[in-house]
Amino acid sequence: MALDSDSDDGMDAFMDKFKAERYKKALNEDNWEEELDRIPLFMKSIPDEIDPMKYPDLACLQAIIHDDDRTPEEQVRNLKDEANEYFKEKSYEKAVLVYTAALKRNYEKNGDDKDTNMVLFTNRAAAQFHLGNIRSALKDAAIARKLKPDHLKALMRGAQCCVELRQFAEALWWCDEGLKVHPTDKKLQELRAAADKQKRAAERDARKSKVKEKKLLGEKKALLAAIQERGVKLHQPDKPQHGSDSEDEDGGSSVAMAVLSLDALITQEATGARVFLDEQGVLHWPVLLLYPEHQQTDFISAFCENSCFLDHLAVMFGEELPPWDTDRKYLPQNLQVFFEDAAERLYQVNPETSLLEVLQHKRFLVKAGSPSFFVLVEGSAFRVAFLKGRRLM
Structure with a gap:
């Protein structure tokens, strides 16, 4: 089946561009053999010392193969560092997955390592927060605070989550708990002031809404009374009408x-x-x-x-x-x-x-x-x- 003229034109333009441009990730023409020898699949021999900067793919494979040779502490630390890198890159979903893997590994290998768990829960709470998973972030912050009640980052994150959820009274509680142990922390003080301001505004809006609702209900009742006085009948959908x-x-x-x-x-x-x-x-x-x-x-x-x-x-x-x-x-x-x-x-x-x-x-x-x-x-x-x-x- 013949292509239409638009398709032909598009293909010609693509082929012209393809011929004119060089493939940017291709091997270098001058030293392609040396570069090919750095790819694990094509290596003729494995070097005695593996430089991660020179052989990144090989170093990655070695880390996977020999991960069990490392101590549990090193395994957890590597996972935590990897998750932190994802977090810095704003790859929050990947960060959550790796923090979760680190927590699982730490519970399996070092069940009583509360400090590491506290850090991992706090960091995962931050990643969840940036993803918009506020309730999951609050849950992680609460676990981190339970592991270490005076941990500032966990207290801050818990308060921020409550503000996002418009649970202002709870946000104030988190702030007050934090200020008990960090009374001079400016960020915590500012967060408390903001939460208190929003709490007052929410309460004011709720009062206005209640007054408006009460007024509207009064108007509806007066309207209903006027209709009743006139003997006008309103059809109620869920009440069958027989018409006799x-x-x-x-x-x-x-x-x-x-x-x-x-x-x-x-x-x-x-x-x-x-x-x-x-x-x-x-x-x-x-x-x-x-x-x-x-x-x-x-x-x-x-x-x-x-x-x-x-x-x-x-x-x-x-x-x-x-x-x-x-x-x-x-x-x-x-x-x-x-x-x-x-x-x-x-x-x-x-x-x-x-x-x-x-x-x-x-x-x-x-x-x-x-x-x-x-x-x-x-x-x-x-x-x-x-x-x-x-x-x-």
Whole structure:
């Protein structure tokens, strides 16, 4: 299969560059035999004395092969030094792995070497901290402090972890424990001051949040009381609605009021609008108008309960009709409004009726805090098809 022109051009450019550039890691043309003899695989003989600077690969292999010949202390020290190098290079994941290996080796060979374990746990805590594994770092710092209660680095690291976790009271405890044995340490003093400042700020924010939450709860309760007084019923998703006429013949004052919930007055995620009570004690609802013939919608963010549907329809379909109404038939006088109950039965609404009167209908349920209505054109073929097979009350 032939390559396209772009692929051909790219390959030609690559080959030209490949031919022009020299391989930077290739053996030197003048002394390639000497360099090849330094690679363990191609060595003709092993030198008596292995200089790590001259034979780094061979020295590495020798260290691996003869590691068991070293004392346990040397093995642990080598692992610790290797981990420290990784840490300096900011290769924190590798540092954690090697510190862990050093700890395992030290427990196996020198179980009572608490000082070395303390250093390894402290260093691993630092690596974990830089990786963002704050809880693991705090755990290591706590073990290091247990091994040596006055170890400054462990105390500092424990306090820093607590600050990162926003556990400011615990951070202050770590600082205070450290200042007992290192009372003049400036870094520890600065860390304590910062932790104390953040603790006070967090407490202040918590108080403000509590006041705001209490105020919001009060507003919601007032809103709920206003809805209850009007006899408006809210649909509760987890409560099955059977839709029988007998369950609410009195207008819903008893049974339906029991299902009213503050959770039903949720903020509309898509629009940010919700039902609210104005200073005059009038309710305003977010209302959705559906035009199924054209799969279009209108959202009225604040439909006053005392306004009628015709007020809004006259504005939306007044002098300028929407572009999707190509037949120019969505005139206010031609429109009919319907709502659907829990049993999917349709009820026609007089456009001159106020929103409150419709919401007080014994079959109307407000779903998700937003009443919705169908809008159809009187006498249209779509209206006939839409209502066919549906129960129109």
